Amino acid sequence: MAADSQLIARQPHKPKLAVWKFTSCDGCQLSLLDCEDELLLLGQEVEIAYFMEASSKVEEGPYDISLVEGSITTPADLLRIQEVRRQSNFLVCIGACATAGGIQALRNFADVVEFTSAVYAEPTYIDTLKDSTPISAHVPVDFELQGCPINKLQLLEVISAFLNHRAPQISAHSVCIECKLKNNVCVWVAHGTPCMGPVTHAGCGALCPSYNRGCYACYGPKENPNGESLCHWWEEKLGADRSTVIENLRNFNGLAPHFKVISEKRERGQKGKS
Amino acid sequence: MDYRLQASDLECLIQAIRNKGYLLYGPTLIDGAITYGEIHSVSNLPQGWTDDQQAGQYRVMRRGDKAYFGYAVGPHSWKKYLQLPRRPVWKVAKQNQAIEIIEVQETVPKQAFLGVRSCELHAIAIQDRILSQGDYRNESYRQRRAQLFTVALNCTSAADTCFCTSMNTGPEVTLPSDLTMTEMIEGREHFFVISGGSEAGTKIMEKLPLRPISEGERKLAKERVERLAEEMRRGPRHFDSSDLKELLYRNLDSSNWEKVADRCLSCANCTMACPTCFCSTVEDTTDLSGEHAERWERWDSCFTADLSHISGGSVRADTRSRYRQWMTHKLASWHDQFDSSGCVGCGRCITWCPVGIDLTEEVRTIRALDQKQVRNQEKP
Ligand code: SF4
Ligand code: SF4
Ligand code: SF4
Ligand code: SF4
Ligand code: SF4
Numbered sequence: 001m002a003a004d005s006q007l008i009a010r011q012p013h014k015p016k017l018a019v020w021k022f023t024s025c026d027g028c029q030l031s032l033l034d035c036e037d038e039l040l041l042l043g044q045e046v047e048i049a050y051f052m053e054a055s056s057k058v059e060e061g062p063y064d065i066s067l068v069e070g071s072i073t074t075p076a077d078l079l080r081i082q083e084v085r086r087q088s089n090f091l092v093c094i095g096a097c098a099t100a101g102g103i104q105a106l107r108n109f110a111d112v113v114e115f116t117s118a119v120y121a122e123p124t125y126i127d128t129l130k131d132s133t134p135i136s137a138h139v140p141v142d143f144e145l146q147g148c149p150i151n152k153l154q155l156l157e158v159i160s161a162f163l164n165h166r167a168p169q170i171s172a173h174s175v176c177i178e179c180k181l182k183n184n185v186c187v188w189v190a191h192g193t194p195c196m197g198p199v200t201h202a203g204c205g206a207l208c209p210s211y212n213r214g215c216y217a218c219y220g221p222k223e224n225p226n227g228e229s230l231c232h233w234w235e236e237k238l239g240a241d242r243s244t245v246i247e248n249l250r251n252f253n254g255l256a257p258h259f260k261v262i263s264e265k266r267e268r269g270q271k272g273k274s
Numbered sequence: 275m276d277y278r279l280q281a282s283d284l285e286c287l288i289q290a291i292r293n294k295g296y297l298l299y300g301p302t303l304i305d306g307a308i309t310y311g312e313i314h315s316v317s318n319l320p321q322g323w324t325d326d327q328q329a330g331q332y333r334v335m336r337r338g339d340k341a342y343f344g345y346a347v348g349p350h351s352w353k354k355y356l357q358l359p360r361r362p363v364w365k366v367a368k369q370n371q372a373i374e375i376i377e378v379q380e381t382v383p384k385q386a387f388l389g390v391r392s393c394e395l396h397a398i399a400i401q402d403r404i405l406s407q408g409d410y411r412n413e414s415y416r417q418r419r420a421q422l423f424t425v426a427l428n429c430t431s432a433a434d435t436c437f438c439t440s441m442n443t444g445p446e447v448t449l450p451s452d453l454t455m456t457e458m459i460e461g462r463e464h465f466f467v468i469s470g471g472s473e474a475g476t477k478i479m480e481k482l483p484l485r486p487i488s489e490g491e492r493k494l495a496k497e498r499v500e501r502l503a504e505e506m507r508r509g510p511r512h513f514d515s516s517d518l519k520e521l522l523y524r525n526l527d528s529s530n531w532e533k534v535a536d537r538c539l540s541c542a543n544c545t546m547a548c549p550t551c552f553c554s555t556v557e558d559t560t561d562l563s564g565e566h567a568e569r570w571e572r573w574d575s576c577f578t579a580d581l582s583h584i585s586g587g588s589v590r591a592d593t594r595s596r597y598r599q600w601m602t603h604k605l606a607s608w609h610d611q612f613d614s615s616g617c618v619g620c621g622r623c624i625t626w627c628p629v630g631i632d633l634t635e636e637v638r639t640i641r642a643l644d645q646k647q648v649r650n651q652e653k654p
Contacts, residue, residue, distance in 0.1 A: 045562045164560045173542065173578040180546035181359040181573060185305040185349050188628050190332045198541035198628050212305060223579050224593060226539045233629045
């Protein structure tokens with residue numbers, strides 16, 4: 001054993017952690033509760049100061065690390081996110097809603113007034129914005145963890161990295177790499193199944209291809225994606241129709257800029273490079 | 275010395291290898307592809323199956339006969355058993371202000387590969403030069419490799435995507451292997467021509483019900499392999515590879531790189547499937563308490579931004595530079611670095627590229643553009 005004075009000393013006080021919910025299904029927060037064993041460990045390392053899903057105990061801010069779930073869809077959300085940002089030293093967006101508007105961002109491609117009048121008996125009670133937008137559209141964010149829902153092990157990795165002053169090991173490459181590491185047979189090449197894996201951010205461990213179905217991009221775009229080429233190949237070689245292509249681009253991360261541009265182009269009936 | 279092993283006695287070979295304590299891997303049909311997995315008995319082999327391989331497409335089909343090895347290479351290469359996709363390198367525990375480094379002790383199994391094609395023997399030899407010797411020695415690889423037993427197989431049929439004749443790596447097995455076989459189906463006769471290439475191989479052969487082989491059968495087996503080589507040389511993917519290094523170095527600014535980049539997904543499937551690509555990264559993680567840390571090695575690829583990430587960002591930020599890195603490394607700079615090509619012509623990168631990008635086609639295109647340029651320069 002060697003004594004090493006270079007070791008970074010941990011903060012003297014327990015860092016305060018807060019978990020915030022905006023417009024979302026709670027699935028990502030639940031993955032934190034789902035951690036079970038690790039949750040106890042987490043409780044030893046941080047003070048869980050605000051986490052309504054788990055406890056009604058509320059500690060005042062500021063918070064060292066905030067996990068933000070959900071997108072911004074109401075005028076109240078708009079104000080609250082500013083307050084959360086003010087109270088948070090390190091702000092991490094978790095999940096497709098917070099990072100790319102989520103499923104509810106489908107309304108951005110349609111008329112929300114029409115939706116509310118079709119769904120609610122008294123649509124006048126609904127105070128909602130026209131669009132669902134990601135957190136980064138409103139405040140600066142320190143880290144985005146993609147996924148719908150996020151992978152709980154990745155969430156723990158982000159928190160561990162924060163606590164230990166290091167960069168999180170969250171690879172931004174394709175799902176294909178995870179797929180190959182797992183020794184899967186490629187469903188696209190071997191079965192002709194359309195798969196979003198080549199443009200999708202890793203993190204799920206190639207869950208769908210491992211069960212012989214195509215990836216549907218719930219982790220959103222990877223770094224340097226080429227959705228245009230992928231969609232072209234889906235249409236030309238795999239026989240996917242335009243609506244399937246658009247659905248796959250819009251499922252969970254429709255507002256992710258790369259997916260949005262391509263799906264809108266497809267909707268207008270255009271293809272190829274603009 | 276060549277012998278004859280009846281196809282009905284293939285099981286004896288499998289059990290003889292297993293009885294020597296080897297973990298035996300070979301081709302097996304999984305999820306609609308002939309891939310490598312554990313072989314317990316002859317029934318695990320994809321008998322009577324073949325593959326149809328095109329750029330970006332792979333399908334298995336029934337054959338008209340009962341051949342055991344009547345297909346080409348599949349989605350994964352043997353490298354997954356030698357250079358593990360993921361492995362722990364070391365662990366660290368922290369106590370008070372001191373750290374203790376814990377070496378990860380790997381129990382390396384004795385492995386045997388059944389049905390190693392000539393291109394794959396070349397690929398293993400290439401990886402040996404990188405991971406067993408030289409500056410980038412990888413202890414895990416070296417130990418796995420040192421105990422490896424191989425049963426090589428001469429190819430008598432190829433996939434459309436195979437181009438070993440261009441790279442001088444097949445279809446005939448020329449590199450040493452513990453055992454080498456050719457599968458023969460002639461009328462009602464179904465047998466293997468088998469020969470030993472090492473003491474371990476000879477020891478296994480002693481356990482087999484071998485028969486002497488006639489000169490005619492021996493010649494016929496050779497002819498079958500030669501016939502395939504001739505067919506491949508006449509095929510569309512055959513090309514002259516002798517000047518690739520100069521060709522590519524001369525064309526680092528070719529307009530073709532932009533064109534491929536429009537199509538390439540930078541998904542890294544080609545490098546993952548390639549039997550020689552050896553790039554890996556290390557991932558360092560801590561647990562929540564910060565008392566334990568681990569370093570893992572994991573396959574990586576020049577198609578990721580992270581592989582070339584240095585202070586200030588990724589050196590190869592766009593697909594153009596990533597594809598160019600991949601192709602020029604395989605076919606050009608590999609020669610400078612490791613004294614051989616980095617490509618053995620197995621065709622995996624062509625078949626398993628989702629958008630069917632074909633290395634041989636890219637070579638042809640670059641050559642055509644290069645020649646056009648030369649012609650233009652020569653014009654007065
Ligand atoms: S199955 Fe999908 S994720 Fe897996 S390698 Fe193929 S395209 Fe990529
Ligand atoms: S590339 Fe050549 S040696 Fe390899 S499988 Fe094809 S024919 Fe056989
Ligand atoms: S570059 Fe392609 S053809 Fe060459 S060895 Fe790798 S996978 Fe096989
Ligand atoms: S081609 Fe790319 S992945 Fe393969 S060895 Fe070279 S740099 Fe590594
Ligand atoms: S060449 Fe094909 S397999 Fe390789 S990164 Fe590009 S799209 Fe993926």
